[in-house]
Amino acid sequence: MNQNESTWNKIAKILKGEVGLLLILVILCVLFAFSSEYFLTAKNILNVTRQISVVLTIAIGMLCVILVGEIDLSVGSTAALAGIACAWVMTTTGSQSMGMLAAVIIGIAVGSFNGVLTVYGRIPSFIVTLASMGIIRGIGLVWTQGKPFSGLPESFSFIGAKHILGVPVSSIVAVILLIIGYFVLHKTKHGVYLKAIGANSEAATLSTIPNNRYKVLSFVVVGMMCAIGGVMTTSKLLTASPTACTGMEMDVLSAVILGGASLSGGIGTITGTALGALIIGIINNGMNMLSISPFFQQIVKGMIILAAVLLKRKNSKA
Amino acid sequence: MNQNESTWNKIAKILKGEVGLLLILVILCVLFAFSSEYFLTAKNILNVTRQISVVLTIAIGMLCVILVGEIDLSVGSTAALAGIACAWVMTTTGSQSMGMLAAVIIGIAVGSFNGVLTVYGRIPSFIVTLASMGIIRGIGLVWTQGKPFSGLPESFSFIGAKHILGVPVSSIVAVILLIIGYFVLHKTKHGVYLKAIGANSEAATLSTIPNNRYKVLSFVVVGMMCAIGGVMTTSKLLTASPTACTGMEMDVLSAVILGGASLSGGIGTITGTALGALIIGIINNGMNMLSISPFFQQIVKGMIILAAVLLKRKNSKA
Amino acid sequence: QSSSAGGESDEVVVGFAVSTLANDFFVTMNDAAIAKAEEMGIKLITLDAQDNAETQATQIEDFITKEVDILLVNPVDSDAVGTAVLAANEAGIPVITVTRPSNLGEVLQHLDIDNKEAGMLDAEQLIKDLGGKGKVAILEGIAGAPSALDRQAGFVDYLKENAPDIEVVTSLTANYSREEGASVTDDILQSNPVLDAIYAHNDGMALGAVRSVIAADRLAEIKIYGIDATADAVEAVKNGEMAATVMQQPDVQIHMALETAMKVLDGESVEAKINIPLKLITKENAE
Amino acid sequence: MAKLEMKLENIKKNFGGIQALKGVDFDLQRGEVHALLGENGAGKSTLIKIITGVHEANEGKIFVRDEEVEIRTPKDARKRGIAAIYQELSLIESLTVAENIYLGNEPTKGVMGVCDRKTLYANSQAYLDKFGIDINPRTMVSDLGMGQKRIVEIVKALAVDSQILLLDEPTTGMSKVEVETLFKIMNNLKENKVTMIYISHYLEEVFKICDRATVLRDGKKIDTFVMKDVTQAQLIKSMIGREIRSQRSRKSKDLSGKAVMLELRSYKTDRMQAPISFAVKKSEILGVTGIVGAGKSELAHSLFGHAKPESGEILIRGKKVILSSTRDAKRYRIALVPEDRKKEGLFLEDSVANNMTIASIDQIENGLGFLDHKKKKKLSVKMGESLKVNPLRVEMPVKNLSGGNQQKVVVAKWLMSDPEIVVMDEPTRGIDVGAKTEIYDLIKGLSRKDKSVIVMSSEFEELMDLCDRILVLRKGEVVGELLPEEVTNERLLSLSLGG
């Protein structure tokens, strides 16, 4: 009996984490595959990965911030501003790499701003990033006079809309970033530190972890990820809109939290985050494939999410 | 010197809390009063209190949920659905009180749903209420077929748009609710319990506090507050729109967090929340008074919030 | 080349990518589309982008994956929709745009509503009502939304040219929302003891303003103008709460779009651009 | 025979794979103080938690006053008149002292649950006064030192009108003075027929206050003794299955040839009440003691760069240094074993291995900066063995260890980093008699290797056993400095108390 229970416990333990999410994903895929012939095609699945690539990219950074027990609400605005900067510099200088550099600089600047105010100004990051969300969105609007910045060269659509051997470039970028994120967070001391800071900041300080530096750094990372996300979006739409990525913070947070991270810090994984984003992406795509009418989509989506999480819980209890 | 220091410390301590917020409020008022002659009139101030009355009402409930360490993202949807239920029942039965009763029932139902799933389903409330936010919004849309529900009797505008001795009725309602909230949270054991649960749920259990019951209860309270807020909105506009109160969760959370509450639970006051809502309301109103252009409003608002909070911090360090 | 979706061989499937259903105007359009599609025996699938250009691009991709026969697109953003239209072109799916054009790709027909003109019509009526003199406040739509930019430009430019004595005292955003329309109007009323008119970028905000103005007991002095001619707004014009609104006939527009779609699928040629006539609704012609 | 207040029959409890209790019988006579003894991880706290409804037993029966009862929640326990002081602090930091004392038990007026603040604060003050401890019931618990928190916790349990009181290591971190007060109160309760279970690793205390003692080993009951009829050596043997040597050295080491390692000159932080000066030599073991709130921990934090200095200076090897962060301290090869393991020492959800290695993580990095999990495991197993961590499952979350074993992990974490100056704040908190010797040996080993060790402790015996010199703090001031030859319990006590 003892033996038995411990194997059960082991399974439960794994199910609690990523495998539970994987299970949900598989169940969803099977369900959708039975309901729509278009769903389970390589093309559609690759399409989903491209659709979630921006959320996924930013979620890597958000996970860092959430791990240390902070939050970043300004991700959507930052991505939009980075996109604008990229487009503007690109059309002005004619160089795509200069444009991307500009985006990254914006990302780092915003991240540093958020991080420094949170850490050294000792203001809750919710407030800091709520404020900067508005400020940055405003700057984007003023910069573009509210009008989308279009007329970018077709060649620029490589990152956002092109494929390599049939795989969307933006999916490849996101996967590479995920792998890097996975290594940093789960295989180096930096990940250990981030989790430690979020789990018990006092104990982290006394373990000689430089809390402040890591906190600022995680905001900078999320800023950079926003920059990449902003470039992807701009490239995909060949337009930098000051209102792009509105509400992105919720999509990103949903992926991270659904992936098992805790808003109070210290808990979360890259794989969970990736699965979280994938589940949401699959639900959205699946509902479109099933032509569920718009008003019902929100209901169905909510129900599926609840059912899925409950199912996971139920299994993990056994 | 020691003496001196302790008085300083005392002042600092108070400034850290509500008095700091009050200071911000006063400074803002003085600034705006100098820039617009219409700002510091009794009429305008009462106007602001009416404008924030819905946020304030819902924030009371949100504070309870935040205190126990949870979150409710579904407040906007719930308020909208409660408004629709109110309008529908009212026009069907012809009775305003039946309408309001219907709203409250919706509020309680949603609150129980969120609470039970969070507590007994052991799903993070972020996920539960994110899902229910969509589900409830969807129900509202399906119910009304996406169109606003109008043609309510003019007499129904009492709560939302009328005055008693020059004071807006909805402000009076909000203030009464605030006073009740103040007593319950700061003068009874229930408030102590909520804080204890959020600060250290294990210790609370050891102290024989029925955590689960209180958590569910706080979701029910926020549901009821949403119902009242929904009725207020419907009454003010004489219309129940399925898309009403979209994004309300952010406004409410901002007020609560700016008021000093912590997203990880255990910390927060009613007075702080009220001041938080008032500060945001004053900023919005002041900027409108000054006719600051929409693109710049977001920038200015963000800057003011940051400056205010930094100022408070600076003072509290002294 | 009538390919099929969902396995039912003969049915024509039309994908309708609508910008947002959180807006009366598009809800009306969608309802009309559903009714008309049923009448024509077409299968209509609507996806709502919730005013998010990226979501819309995604939804159009999903339509392409589903191999719909024809796409009706109501772009969130004329620029941002471009690449999705290109993708549809590439997949050989014909595209028709409604309300807003696509700035890229090949569109068989664009059914346009000129938002600038809507603003102009309101301005014209307002000048008439005010006798060319007075103070007006503006409630803007979502900052940066293309429709808001056009409705603003059309109105303001027309005033500048034709009625220099009408002063725009303030122009603030209320995000196309009725609640915000009311609360921003509260503020406007506080800081403007003298005000003759309010022009709102949509009827939602205008109706919110109506409630606010009524609460302040200033309906007699302030005239309110909106755009969209939603049922509520027409009612308000009829009973004198609003001065005017502009009908853009979303139902007519979508009916025409669906008819065009059938023509395209039958191989007929269609006009590249159709302007849906706008109609100013005032007390005289409200019904 | 006296009447039974409570009886446990065949209590079994397992956590996952770990069988914490393997069928324990236990009986409690009305009005007695019954000691529960055993090594770290023997199952003492688990038994307490089963009685109070924190854990549910997998098997077994509980009788309270001859009636079989089911205790599922702490509330059930309280209904039966059972109150407890838990080993790990269970106070709410963001509430005031008085609110904590009466949490779940508030004096209220009327039906609404309106708190009767006057009674709340007056009663709390009265209880605190009993301990002669200067704590304002209106202060936030977060502003208290560790020892003060312990006292609040005790008062909290006393404030419940209970017939059965369970005390799980209540005196850790308390000095003789507070322990005496506690015993006075316990004797008082005893006269009022309150029955108590008392867990402690200090056998002198047990002989002083307890009537009977039950020894647990490895989740099994070994025996129950009547205190009058048993010796300390017998108890120890029954607890750990062997005898341990007593090891008073009481002789000063010759430190004359040693260089000064660390020196404080009129050093003061914002929380210290007076400036402090002293020096520590290489290979010296310096003890620091004082009553609760004397300022030991503040000093410990200062030495580790975790306090806000106001004046004075710190010198290391004769050179003036500024310790503005814990990183600085680490750079000077200083280590701190903090006092509050739950708050300052551990990442409870994280594994034992991660906890042990986090402060010296560079050691387990490979050339590319990746973590070498095998090495991590090897190092932590080695360290765990030398400190007798039990069970030694390094992948297990540290929260699943017993209190004493958690403390060993905290000690392990800092010994891993190979420091030159080791500051230990109550290092043996909750550690059993057997394992304490291991830690003392470790400290002596450090000293032999020419490291300087500063031990903050409220346990006089420990310091007398271990140290080359003892400083006594009172209200943040050094009021005495004693060498082993001159140290006695009484002198330490009178210096700590002043007068």
Ligand SMILES: Nc1ncnc2c1ncn2[C@@H]1O[C@H](COP(=O)(O)OP(=O)(O)OP(=O)(O)O)[C@@H](O)[C@H]1O
């Ligand atoms: N939540 C838990 N999960 C898994 N194992 C646990 C848990 N709590 C306790 N244990 C295990 O149960 C055993 C008994 O622990 P317990 O805390 O009762 O010991 P103790 O006698 O109080 O020791 P100490 O003197 O160190 O406080 C230990 O092996 C411990 O690791």
Ligand SMILES: Nc1ncnc2c1ncn2[C@@H]1O[C@H](COP(=O)(O)OP(=O)(O)OP(=O)(O)O)[C@@H](O)[C@H]1O
């Ligand atoms: N976080 C804090 N904020 C304010 N005051 C504090 C804080 N921590 C400790 N103190 C105060 O500083 C003084 C010294 O406390 P310290 O913890 O150093 O004492 P100690 O000798 O270590 O006692 P203990 O036996 O409690 O560990 C005490 O009066 C205590 O109340």
Ligand SMILES: [Mg+2]
């Ligand atoms: Mg124990």
Ligand SMILES: [Mg+2]
């Ligand atoms: Mg201490």
